Amino acid sequence: MSTLGIAIVGTGMIGAVHRRAALLAGAAVRGVAASSAQRAREVAQSWNLPRAYRDLDEVLADPQVQVVHVCTPNHLHRGMAQAALEAGKHVICEKPLATTLEDAKALAALAAARGRVATVPFVYRYHPVVREARARIAQGELGPLHLIHGSYLQDWLLDPASNNWRVDPALGGASRVFADIGSHWCDLVEWVGGERFIDVSAAFATVIDERGAPSGQSFSTPAAGGAWQPVTSEDVAAAMFRTSAGTLASLTVSQVSAGRRNRLWFEIDGARASVAFNQEDAERLWIGLPDQREAIFVRGPGAGSAEQRRLSVLPAGHAQGYGGCFDAFVADTYRAIEGEQPQGLPTFEDGVRSALIVDRVIASARTRAWTPIG
Numbered sequence: 001m002s003t004l005g006i007a008i009v010g011t012g013m014i015g016a017v018h019r020r021a022a023l024l025a026g027a028a029v030r031g032v033a034a035s036s037a038q039r040a041r042e043v044a045q046s047w048n049l050p051r052a053y054r055d056l057d058e059v060l061a062d063p064q065v066q067v068v069h070v071c072t073p074n075h076l077h078r079g080m081a082q083a084a085l086e087a088g089k090h091v092i093c094e095k096p097l098a099t100t101l102e103d104a105k106a107l108a109a110l111a112a113a114r115g116r117v118a119t120v121p122f123v124y125r126y127h128p129v130v131r132e133a134r135a136r137i138a139q140g141e142l143g144p145l146h147l148i149h150g151s152y153l154q155d156w157l158l159d160p161a162s163n164n165w166r167v168d169p170a171l172g173g174a175s176r177v178f179a180d181i182g183s184h185w186c187d188l189v190e191w192v193g194g195e196r197f198i199d200v201s202a203a204f205a206t207v208i209d210e211r212g213a214p215s216g217q218s219f220s221t222p223a224a225g226g227a228w229q230p231v232t233s234e235d236v237a238a239a240m241f242r243t244s245a246g247t248l249a250s251l252t253v254s255q256v257s258a259g260r261r262n263r264l265w266f267e268i269d270g271a272r273a274s275v276a277f278n279q280e281d282a283e284r285l286w287i288g289l290p291d292q293r294e295a296i297f298v299r300g301p302g303a304g305s306a307e308q309r310r311l312s313v314l315p316a317g318h319a320q321g322y323g324g325c326f327d328a329f330v331a332d333t334y335r336a337i338e339g340e341q342p343q344g345l346p347t348f349e350d351g352v353r354s355a356l357i358v359d360r361v362i363a364s365a366r367t368r369a370w371t372p373i374g
């Protein structure tokens with residue numbers, strides 16, 4: 001495999017995660033672009049990179065860059081990913097792919113027309129035990145599905161002093177908590193369960209009406225001072241879905257649930273068995289069985305499905321986790337650029353699917369009605 005040259009655009013918490021994953025996958029990080037030339041210089045120095053790009057145009061003009069990682073606030077995704085594709089680059093674009101369904105569709109069409117690899121980090125697909133759950137369901141171990149349920153809860157916006165660009169719909173998009181983290185849950189359970197949602201009934205609530213001045217990165221400690229601002233995006237949401245096979249699903253999402261830092265949890269209950277997964281305890285898959293039995297499948301390279309083994313790069317008992325998912329996702333994106341076809345790689349098409357679900361969830365919350373997804 002030849003060394004890929006990559007550039008990272010956006011230097012917040014997630015830009016640093018992309019950088020570590022790129023390095024581990026053997027790419028050469030050529031440089032970084034940020035919200036200002038000064039910030040790009042500071043980050044390039046601390047990351048020990050050859051270049052601090054003044055802006056995106058400079059990134060795209062660099063012939064040593066084959067892949068652009070778009071890690072900026074959501075409202076910039078469309079323009080940046082489009083420019084990168086038009087310049088012939090492969091693109092990894094943070095989720096949500098775009099803040100509207102139309103923009104997400106336009107990006108996916110462009111990536112297909114240009115024949116570029118274009119992926120979106122729905123990285124929870126890369127937990128090895130998630131792959132195990134998917135394989136067991138695909139093999140029929142659970143039988144027909146009866147129910148899908150779960151939640152994705154965080155608390156980094158619990159303090160009214162906390163604020164962030166995501167809270168502002170002009171920068172984050174019309175939906176906040178659902179588009180930011182509900183999108184992960186929907187991608188995950190559709191992919192694991194193999195059934196697609198066709199209808200939704202959703203409700204949103206903003207429980208903190210005013211927040212301090214926007215500051216800092218996601219999950220950072222709020223800074224004091226600044227004028228308080230009214231909040232219009234949702235802090236919590238509840239949604240019911242129905243799949244094409246008729247299975248009911250329910251989801252609760254929140255960024256204001258004390259003590260829940262990044263707890264994505266789902267359970268899929270079938271006629272013969274159930275499986276449950278907790279992102280904060282991701283070394284184990286719970287398997288519920290009839291006749292007073294239950295089992296735990298432990299992550300590791302020595303047992304289980306082929307994909308579970310492939311992604312278990314450390315022995316059982318040596319925890320992997322979120323960072324490992326990101327590393328595997330980025331490595332698979334680069335493998336796709338080299339012509340391989342890694343299983344379960346989330347692409348711009350998955351970004352469009354997610355944008356469609358978010359669009360329909362928003363419509364349902366506004367109209368208070370069951371709304372078709374399609």
Ligand code: SOE
Pocket residue numbers: 154180181184218262
């Ligand atoms: C913030 O809520 C965030 O960083 C999301 O944007 C990510 O997609 C999720 O993986 C963790 O939380």
